[in-house]
Amino acid sequence: MSHTDTTPAPSLGVTLWRQTWPMAIGVLSLLGFQLVDSAFIARLGTAPLAAQSFTFPLSFLIIGVQVGMGIAIAALISRALGAGEQARAKRLGSLVLLSGTGVIALLVLLLWWLQAPIFLRLGAAPESLGLIRSYWTPQLLSAWLGACLYFGYSLFRAHGNTRLPGVLMVVTSLVNLALDPLLIFGAGPWPGLGLPGAAIATVLAFALGLMILGWRLAGLDWLSWQGLVDEWRLSLRPFAGIAGPAMISQLMPPLAAMLAISAVASLGEAQVAAWGLANRLETVSLMVVLAMTMSLPPWLGRCYGAGDWAQIHRLLRLALRVVVVWQLALGLILAVAAPWVAQALSGNPEVRGDLAMLVRFMLPSYAALGVCMLVVSAGNALGWPLRAMLMSAARLFVFYLPCLWIGTWLAGLTGLAAGAALGNLLAGLAAWGLLRRVLSSPRRMAAVSS
Incomplete structure (x- = not known):
């Protein structure tokens, strides 16, 4: 006798929540520890905080490469799973773990070798290079x-598991937070390491997370080491077709950050420090958007592989509504609370005033920025990475940077903040129009994805 399962399928909103909340908590913890990390460093003084701020664009450069490769990982593996190609998904998982860790290692070595001329070009004073170097070496490790952790997370997300990446992000963040004050300031007879201690704490936390991730992967049948050469030849072109534009899209924000901090450096050391804290706060406030850019692409990729464009349309409409409502509400609350937020993050009165002003202007504009980020992420998953790349370029070099530069020229740091907010708003409207x-x-969607 057959039995029919009459359990109702969960609604789209419930499924989106289940896919996103583990990543949102993980992203919040990961970015939260980075914000607290900067708050600890701010207690050391303006010079160490400014030194750390100069490293942010290069750190974003590494993250841009890894995220671009991670997008391709999630897209190709999820499409293979959606098409029922289990064996190929295993080979792809092995390939991307090997190639991804190798590419990032080469990039890290290059940035270590070229650090002095790069930081001088960004506007760092020659006498600050020693302080920057002491932090930058462990930070690169x-x-x-x-x-390496991120590529492992991408593999889990491609298989629809967002819980383990979220849990590991929380675990590594808590370990980092526990080690930060001990290594930065010291305890009892143990002297503090100052600025380098913050990076060493992150090294130890990530090393622990990597061991846990490797142990979990060893118990899963998601990797295959047979036929990798043939699979590489077969998959190199589609991987490059996704990863290339995605990496260019992800590398444009670090380039824009380098140009932006060069403009801020002309205003003074305290302004650089405030800008660095504002950037940390930006990433934390965008936690829901960042979580969706990680949880949505594998889901969209499976729908793409199955040809279910109606589900894609419903999913994107729901995700965009969530992003706009959440980011606008959070931005307005933080704008009102700007003086207290700035006081919690910095002990320097001059830095506090500049940071409060940046928060008031920029935080509400992240509702529009979130729309743009979600559209770009969806484009990479749905087979139109070139348009996603062009949208990223327009956001930064047509809207954000010109408005920022004009604002700086007209009104210093206040104009810079207002210009950045206007650039985010214009980019969000353009991305919404493109989507x-x-x-x-359906005919246009098919033409774009072909």
């Missing part, structure tokens, strides 16, 4: 370990 055109008809 932590960046490589973090990339509406692409999703307006």
Whole structure:
């Protein structure tokens, strides 16, 4: 006798919540410890905080490469799973773990070798290079370990498991938070390491996370080491077709950050320190958006592999509504609470005033920025990475940077903050217009994804 399962399927909103909340908590913990990390460093003085701020664009550069490769990982593996190609998904998982860790290792070595001319070009004073170098060497090691973790997370997300990446992000963040004050300031007879201690704490936390991730992967049948050469030849072109534009899209924000901090450096050391804290706060406030850019692409990729464009349309509409409502509400609350937020993050009165002003202007504009980020992420998953790349370029070099530069020229740091907010708003409107055109008809969607 047959039995029919009459259990109702969960709604789209419930499924989106289940896919996103583990990543949102993980992203919040990961970015939260980075914000607290900067708050600890701010207690050391303006010079160490400014030194750390100069490293942010290069750290974003490494993250951009790893995220671009992670997008390709999630897209190809999820499409293979959606098409029922289990064996190929295993080979792809092995390939991307090997190639990803190797590429990031080469990039880390290059950035270590070229650090002095790069930081001088960004506007750092020659006398600050020693302080920057003491932090940058262990920070590069932590960046490589973090990339290895991220590629493992991408493999889990491609298989629909967002819980383990979220849990590991929380665990590594808590370990980092526990080690930060001990290594930065010291305890009892143990002297503090100052600025380098923050990076060493991250190295130890990521190393622990990597061991746990490797142990979990060893118990899963997601990897295959047979036929990798043939699979590499077969998959190199589609991987490059996704990873290339995605990496260019992800590398444009670090380039824009380098240009932006060069403009801020002309205003003074305290302004650089405030800008660095504002960037940390930006990433924390975008936790839901960042979680969706990690949880949505594998889901969209499976729908793409199955040809279910109606589900894709419903999913994107729901995700965009969530992003706009959440980011606008959070931005307005933080803008009102800007003086207290700045006081919690910095002990320097001059830095506090500049940071409060940046928060008031920029935080509400992240609702529009979130729309743009979600559209770019969806484009990479749905087979139109070139348009996603062009949208990223327009966001930064047509809207964000010109508005930022003009604002700085007209009104210093206040104009810079207002210009950045206006650039985010214009980019969000442009991204929304692009998505509406692409999703307006099945025929156009098919043409774009072909």
